[in-house]
Amino acid sequence: MNGIAIEDDYAGGNIRVIGQASGVVALEQQLRDTSGWWFYWSFAATAAEARAVAFEFANGEVIGPWGPAYSRDGIEWTWLGADASGSSRASFAYAFEAGEKAYFSYCIPYQQHHFETFYARISPHPLVRRKVLAVSERLRALPLLVAGDASAERHILITCRHHACESVSGYVMEGFLEHCLQPPYSLFLTQCKLHYVPFVDLDGAERGDQGKGRAPHDHNRDYTDRPLYRSTAALTAYASALPLEVGIDFHSPYLWGGRNDRPFIVKRRSPMKEEIERFGALLMRATSRSEAAANELRYDGAHDIEAGEDWNQPNDRTCSSFFERRGARLAFSFELPYFGVEGGVVTPDSCRRFGADFAAALEAYMLEGGRHDEDR
Structure with a gap:
């Protein structure tokens, strides 16, 4: 998928990939057996090459005021920063290094x-x-x-x-x-x-x-x-x-x-x-x-x-x-x-x-x- 691999098969993972093209990944949170709309999501992304990637959510505004929670190992978490999402609460951007894997989440996880x-x-x-x-x-x-x-x-x-x-x-x-x-x-x-x-x-x-x-x-x-x-x-x-x-x-x-x-x-x-x-x-x-x-x-x-x-x-x-x-x-x-x-x-x-x-x-x-x- 254009060099960006998305996964959620780890503790707390939750994402559905809709599509990917030209450095933009479209995705949404999985609601599963939730009876109405809710906002939690968490995924990992790996880039084969150094590049900037935009992650756009198709099901509501789900990026908080400090941007997404961010981790390099899925254990220690911090906030990526408000600048990552700009004025939009439905998207954020991240500049990957070649071969880098990064974890992102709606909130700071506790597993x-x-x-x-x-x-x-x-x-x-x-x-x-x-x-x-x-x-x-x-x-x-x-x-x-x-x-x-x-x-x-x-x-x-x-x-x-x-x-x-x-x-x-x-x-x-x-x-x-x-x-x-x-x-x-x-x-x-x-x-x-x-x-x-x-x-x-x-x-x-x-x-x-x-x-x-x-x-x-x-x-x-x-x-x-x-x-x-x-x-x-x-x-x-x-x-x-x-x-x-x-x-x-x-x-x-x-x-x-x-x-x-x-x-x-x-x-x-x-x-x-x-x-x-x-x-x-x-x-x-x-x-x-x-x-x-x-x-x-x-x-x-x-x-x-x-x-x-x-x-x-x-x-x-x-x-x-x-x-x-x-x-x-x-x-x-x-x-x-x-x-x-x-x-x-x-x-x-x-x-x-x-x-x-x-x-x-x-x-x-x-x-x-x-x-x-x-x-x-």
């Missing part, structure tokens, strides 16, 4: 191999244990991490990747856990037990599915009496055996613009609303400590979406609804932007720092809650 690299770093810790939550439909073992004292009676459950393409949470949780594991050990390791599910839809994440809007329903609409997916059935059973105090489900929202560019909480109705706002105040304080930093993700409760506002309508089939039904004192979905804003661009490192702030805020919330419970 199971990223998780395994992270787990290898923390696995020697005496208070970290790994379990298998379930075996997926495609026979993948879904990892479950448990951190904390085995005798702890306070339980926190955090889930990610109910929607396969929402990858930012993996880096946030790396920062979260590293904060908790640094000596002196945090509250989570002395008084609480933290349960972490990094990939609810591991099959989708590894296959490069959209995940959002999967037919007949996606994993975050599967908290019913008869779950369709093995992972949600196993998570339901696992969480039901815990005296759950906190349940948080991480997501990423829609494309870019408005609150989609900022971290925000999907609020629930009273009395959960008041607990969410208590935690939100602590998170705002934690993320505002680094005002002088050049690139930090910051949370501001002004960007939260209220219950009943816009798309945040009552739905008892979501994970956060399930957490609330299980009796959690604090339960919500948290949305992490794919791209961020100037001064707060999403990168693996900025996400890890945000995760550390998130852990500090949750620790403060638990400490305050503990004192409050004892005083009643």
Whole structure:
């Protein structure tokens, strides 16, 4: 194909090539079993000769404000830059060296191999244990991490990747856990037990599915009496055996613009609303400590979406609804932007720092809650 080879047969790959001519490759994201339009894509391209190539997408504007995510090895990712796409959000250009292979993606990926690299770093810790939550439909073992004292009676459950393409949470949780594991050990390791599910839809994440809007329903609409997916059935059973105090489900929202560019909480109705706002105040304080930093993700409760506002309508089939039904004192979905804003661009490192702030805020919330419970 004019010296440009396109592939997506790697973890997270997703592309359909429509055609190629005169240094232009026409392509589109694969929707697969997604019931509507969505935007995730990821592919690798190899050029036999040094040349500039334009990649043009035929199914919507799917290039973010910093251009595509870019990698030379499929492991370490950065942004190619806004100049790569110019004024168009449906195309970008790249100048290849002869024989060069480059990876491109809608957003910065987080695959199971990223998780395994992270787990290898923390696995020697005496208070970290790994379990298998379930075996997926495609026979993948879904990892479950448990951190904390085995005798702890306070339980926190955090889930990610109910929607396969929402990858930012993996880096946030790396920062979260590293904060908790640094000596002196945090509250989570002395008084609480933290349960972490990094990939609810591991099959989708590894296959490069959209995940959002999967037919007949996606994993975050599967908290019913008869779950369709093995992972949600196993998570339901696992969480039901815990005296759950906190349940948080991480997501990423829609494309870019408005609150989609900022971290925000999907609020629930009273009395959960008041607990969410208590935690939100602590998170705002934690993320505002680094005002002088050049690139930090910051949370501001002004960007939260209220219950009943816009798309945040009552739905008892979501994970956060399930957490609330299980009796959690604090339960919500948290949305992490794919791209961020100037001064707060999403990168693996900025996400890890945000995760550390998130852990500090949750620790403060638990400490305050503990004192409050004892005083009643």
